[in-house]
Amino acid sequence: MPGPYFWLVLVASAIVLTLVSGLIWTEMLFSLGGEIDSFYGLPFPWKENRELVCSPLHPQACQSPIYLTQFDWFIFAVDVLIYMGVGYGFLLIYTKYRAAKSAEAVG
Numbered sequence: 001m002p003g004p005y006f007w008l009v010l011v012a013s014a015i016v017l018t019l020v021s022g023l024i025w026t027e028m029l030f031s032l033g034g035e036i037d038s039f040y041g042l043p044f045p046w047k048e049n050r051e052l053v054c055s056p057l058h059p060q061a062c063q064s065p066i067y068l069t070q071f072d073w074f075i076f077a078v079d080v081l082i083y084m085g086v087g088y089g090f091l092l093i094y095t096k097y098r099a100a101k102s103a104e105a106v107g
Contacts (some may be wrong), residue, residue, distance in 0.1 A: 012034065014083035018076060022047045033057040043082055046075040 021042040029037040034055025039045035048070045054062035 006091075010087050011080075012086055014080045014087060017083045018046075018079045021079065034061065041079060044075045044079055046072045046079060048072070068082070 018041070022040050024042055025040055026042065026045045027036060027039045029039075031037075034053045034057055036051040038049040038051075038054065040047040040049070050068040050070070052058040052066040052068070054059040054065075058066070060066070
């Protein structure tokens, strides 16, 4: 069983990886009403940037575009849990590999 420091490192690294994934652009949607939506984050997008441009639906954006950023914290937490699961899976594979190597060296 891993110690408490392992869990601390696992949670911290999962949060950092999720934050870094927020820099990765995953998809962009253009609407006819003058709105451009960009989504960021892996494996699920949790950050959305919206740009309102000049259109009949957004006349206030004719002087300059309006930028809005929204975060989905539930999806952020799901991404953190996924990265934690991947990290724990790597730990299990590594432990089995080390056990097989040590048994091979003894036998």
